[in-house]
Amino acid sequence: MGKYLNRVKSLFGSDTRGLLEGGRHALLHTRTLEFDELRPYVPGDDVRDIDWKASARSGSVLIKRFVSEKHHKVLLVADAGLDMTARTPNGERKCDVAGQILGAIGLITLGRSDEIGMVYGDARGSVNIRLRRGETHIESMLHRYHDSDAHRGPSDVVSQLEYVATHYRHAMLLVVVSDEPDVDDRLAAVLARLAARHDMMWAMVTDRPAIEVGSEGGYDVATGRPVLGSAATDARVVAAYHRAEQRRRRRLTELLTEHAVAHVTVAGSRELRRRIVEMTGVFSRAG
Template sequence: MERNLERARIHFGGDTRGLLEGGRYALLHTRSLELDDLRPYVPGDDVRDIDWRATAREGDVLVKRFVTEKHHKILLVADAGRNMAALTPTGERKSDVAALVIGVVGLVAMDRSDEVALVYGDRTGSGRTPARRGETHLGGLVDRYRGVAAASREPSDIAVQLDYVAAGFKRRMVLVVISDEPEPGSELGARLRGLAGRHDVLWAMVEDQPAIGSADDELDGFDVGTGRLVLGGPFVGPRVVAAYRRAEAERRARLDAFLTECGVRGVRIAGAADLRRGMVSLLGDFAHAR
């Protein structure tokens, strides 16, 4: 199972400093052994924190102040349906890239001693793995997702997983949603605003391979959701390709505005080579959110 995290480390690197810090909620505060500074004693301070040497030297009672560590409970919400069998712009299977995203969150959480749980599924329902810490558990989350996504033949519908989370997870958490790019709409908006009111919601969107990429030698493809043929650029011609690209740019802009309006921070990831840029952007932005 640990090799699953190693795959993520190969593509992401080992430096996770500064990621997933801050946010609106610090769900668990623990005192580290790292000394911050000294300050005067006030009633109610733990007498065990008194620095007797500094007190004798300065003539005033001084107590040690330690660095406070903030830990989160993280919930990964991953689409394991048929959409994730499609390819990314780099030609990788989307479920493989999603597994790498899970692995990266695992690496960050392992370095921070955060607890991580997983919700996964498709249109027919959701499953879950409880929150725990540790390398074996975090590697197991990747393994579990890979197995479910490889076996699923059912359509994707991330709204089913979001409803499952809304009904079953009332405590404040950091939600990291992993799917393809959702279709904006009033129903999804209501779900996201409800979740964002209770949790910090981050969305890692694994990009689709373009339906029409060029007017040159592109081959025809098919939609994994419907099985329908998608004609390539040589068949439809350059004007249709150009119109498609304009429509795609407008769609992406609408989606970005929609997520911002819902209080969700999102990032697109095109493939394994894009993993570090995307996840640092997503988790780094979170580090500065208040």
Template sequence: MGKHLDAARAHFGRDTGGFLEGGRYALVHTRSLEFDDLRPYVPGDDVRDIDWKATARSGHTLIKRFVSEKHHKILVIADAGRDTAGLAPSGELRRDVAMHVIGALGLITLRRSDQIGMVFGDARGCVDIPLRRGETHVERMLHRFVQHTTEVPARSDVLEQLDWVARHHRHPMLIFVVSDEPDVGDRLSEVLRPLATLHDVMWAMVSDMPVISSVEDDQAGYDVADGRVVFSGAELGPAVLDAYRRAELDRRQRLSEFMAAHGVPHALIGGSRQIRMALTEMTEVYGRAG
């Protein structure tokens, strides 16, 4: 595997079984149980489908795959703007966490032979990578995302990418958004409503390092979006810190209620070690929708 997929696998693990089963828009070949190809056996497969001759030749247990198996078309929508240069609560760069999320999705598609593409960008516009299968395709997709986020990206505006997909992708797909926590408002609702109506949408939100950590913190920070100074907790004092924490709780509660109202499974991801749990939770909700 390439270096980006290897990095994602180091955090996500090798076992990709059970993810993205079911869902409203799992794409099913409509022909009868006609032999398609072979794939490695995984626990839970019907042993009657094992191809014993091919297994003997290869030295690995291989199972027959039929064209009636479900395959998905998956489109990742990713923020690749300036906000990705910030830090996640884990201390990692948010662009690295986002890349590992996208890489984990790529690993899942490899086992399932799903098609995957991506739309990413910033406030200036979008890069639209067509749906394809395969390890080489996923690795190139990750490379282009990383390259964009590290070469002086513009202001983040994931709604620009969402709007692009709403206007240009009219066939039902599974859409997976990877960005920071969006601001709830009319513009988000106007863009998300048609997307969630036509497609299945899930949203992985890579959370930001708290703006104010504690009153003992005397180190000022800065906003990666516009470079403005963020005062330290010691300068602002306990009253401001308490108000900030209450406001953050309220903001996240509103965001969670907004996503639930639009039928969008979502998860906050504070670091790469949380990716597997977050994807498990979201895809379980997705699977029950089928």
């Protein structure tokens, strides 16, 4: 594996069994049945599924049990704008954690032979990487995402979502990786369009709270200006900030839930496996 996938594997692990199962739009490919196990014959079973050699060895009639082998077409949708250069509560850069999430989804698709592509960018536009399979393809996508560090523009993940809504007509699984977006009419409208056609999951990398950074609070990475200024030490301002953050997160959760988007927040790389397993579990149960 390349350096990015190896890094993700060291954090996420190699066991990807059972992840990304289900979904409304899982696609049955040519090899639709996969051998699972042998079990005793019961009346009504298809006699064509009897394993005669195994039956002779065991002394009882055994049936081959098969399961459907379902594959997805997976599209990663990633914010590569300036907002992703901010820090997480754990002190990591959000873009580094986002890259780990993207890589973890890539590892899962490797074990399932899923096709995977990516749309990433910022407010200025989107880069489209076509769907393919394989380790080399996934490593290349991760390299291109990390390589965007040198020329980031303002973040606007809704622009990437609008690009997908316009250019991807066939049903697939969308995995969005960004920070926690503000809820507005543009986001609500594009989510309604996408959720009607695709399965969706959303992993959101959280910001370090503004009130925890220095005497003037945190600063906006897009403008370099303090978020709270000298008021960061005012108890009433801090309380109001907490209330506003709670309202913002509640509105976002309600919007994603309304459109059946499985979602999690990720505060750092130490949470990577737990949060991805949580998100894919919600997705599988919904399917």
